[in-house]
Amino acid sequence: MRYEFKGKVTRWQANPKFFLVAMPKRYFKEINELAETVRRGWGSVRVSAWVGSTGWQTSIFPSDDCFELPLKASVRKAENIEEGDTVFVELELVDF
Numbered sequence: 001m002r003y004e005f006k007g008k009v010t011r012w013q014a015n016p017k018f019f020l021v022a023m024p025k026r027y028f029k030e031i032n033e034l035a036e037t038v039r040r041g042w043g044s045v046r047v048s049a050w051v052g053s054t055g056w057q058t059s060i061f062p063s064d065d066c067f068e069l070p071l072k073a074s075v076r077k078a079e080n081i082e083e084g085d086t087v088f089v090e091l092e093l094v095d096f
Contacts, residue, residue, distance in 0.1 A: 001034060002092045003027055009071065009085045016046040019069040021077060021089055028065050031093070046094040052079040052085050062093070 007021035023031075035045040044059035045067070054075050058069040069089060071081060082086060 001031075001092070002005065003095060004088070004090050006086055007069075008086050009076075009081055009083055009087060011083055012068075017038075019071045019081075019083065021071060021087060023060065023067045023069065023089075023091070025066045028067060029063075031060075031067060032062070034093065043088075048092045048094060050090040051075055051081070054078045057094070 003023065005024050005027075007017055007023065009021055012018040012020050023037055035042060038045065039044065040059060044061050046057070047069070048055060048057055049069060051071070056072055056075055058072070060069050062068075063083045067093065071087075073079070079087070
């Protein structure tokens with residue numbers, strides 16, 4: 001499954017060193033059902049993600065009826081992303 005969306009870059013409240021982009025809530029139920037048998041720690045789901053021309057492997061994590069995508073420092077640097085920016089994300093679920 002592949003998803004495309006725009007989202008605002010925020011810092012994780014529990015640890016402000018981490019930057020996240022929340023997926024739209026409309027995808028939560030579908031991904032939750034699809035990933036039921038492939039979840040990893042903390043309910044995470046493995047994905048391939050792209051922002052601009054930068055791609056990487058990571059996991060999305062459930063939070064408040066949505067999934068959140070962590071943005072690596074190398075991705076933020078390569079794409080000149082800062083807190084508060086809106087980014088276009090392409091994301092593909094892995095292990096399906």
